[in-house]
Structure formats: structure tokens, C-alpha cells
Amino acid sequence: MASNWDDLEKWMEGQQLPRGFEVLREPDWVEKFVRRMMTKALPDVAGHMTGSKAAQTTESKQYIGVKYKLPPGCRKESLRIKVKEDALRIEGLPGDQHEIVKLPKLVKPRICQAVVRDGTLHVKLRKRPVSRIYHDHSIYWP
Structure with missing residues (x-):
């Protein structure tokens, strides 16, 4: 599983993101974002x-x-x-x-x-x- 995150990080480093999207390169921010979205989507298991x-x-x-x-x-x-x-x-x-x-x-x-x-x-x-x-x-x- 860790190798998938490493691959994602490497891929994100090579992307030319528009201004303001640099935060997507931070895996901690992405993890928190996904956790919040899952909590909103599945309130019963929040x-x-x-x-x-x-x-x-x-x-x-x-x-x-x-x-x-x-x-x-x-x-x-x-x-x-x-x-x-x-x-x-x-x-x-x-x-x-x-x-x-x-x-x-x-x-x-x-x-x-x-x-x-x-x-x-x-x-x-x-x-x-x-x-x-x-x-x-x-x-x-x-």
C-alpha cells in the first residue's frame, strides 16, 4: 500500500498543476480531505x-x-x-x-x-x- 502512495507522490511531482493546486502534492492534506469526504458521505460510520x-x-x-x-x-x-x-x-x-x-x-x-x-x-x-x-x-x- 505504501508503494501506491509513493507512486502517487512521484506522479504528482511531475504534474504541472495550475496556480493554487500545489496543496494536492501534500499527502497529509489529501488524506484529511478523503477522510472528511467519507465522513460526510457515510454519517452512520463517522x-x-x-x-x-x-x-x-x-x-x-x-x-x-x-x-x-x-x-x-x-x-x-x-x-x-x-x-x-x-x-x-x-x-x-x-x-x-x-x-x-x-x-x-x-x-x-x-x-x-x-x-x-x-x-x-x-x-x-x-x-x-x-x-x-x-x-x-x-x-x-x-
Whole structure:
């Protein structure tokens, strides 16, 4: 795979790009651009691509499960979790650190179960149901 990137770099060096397109010769910029485009095209897996590498998310019909391996030195008195509709924030990690885990689907932030087993934090979150109801609205005709 690395040889393909090397070939691409060599090919880009030989191209006469118009003014302003020099940034395409930088492989880091190209990689970030592709990652952003994939995230926009596939929002369901965006959490897996951009989220925490220490966390694993699983999904069932009604729930999202998050497993996070706690680092050594984590104290139960300082460990806290905060939930938004699209993310989980783990606070109180060693060194006054925190971790944000992007969720693959929206959840109900008030419904959560969390437990620590064998040094791993297990969080169970209830998915937010999709509204199937049509709402009637009036239309203004000038």
C-alpha cells in the first residue's frame, strides 16, 4: 500500500498543476480531505472513523453499547460520564484528562446504564427513535 502512495507522490511531482493546486502534492492534506469526504458521505460510520480508538461501539435495534478500556490509575471517585445525543464524554481519567466518544446514532441522553468490569467501562445507551409522524403545517399564499 505504501508503494501506491509513493507512486502517487512521484506522479504528482511531475504534474504541472495550475496556480493554487500545489496543496494536492501534500499527502497529509489529501488524506484529511478523503477522510472528511467519507465522513460526510457515510454519517452512520463517522463515529467509528473519527471517534476514540480506545472505545468500541456496538449497536442493536434499541441500544448503543460502548466499551472503553480504562487506563491504569483511574480512580472510581473521579470517574464521570456525560452524555449528549451524539457523543459520550468520559471525565476523571488520570492526568485530569477526558475522552469523547462519537456515537454512530442519536441517543436519549437521560437513559443510560454504566458499569465497570475488569477495568473496562461498559455503557448502555437507549437509541432515540425516529419520528414517523407527519406534522401538519399551514402554507402562506401572498
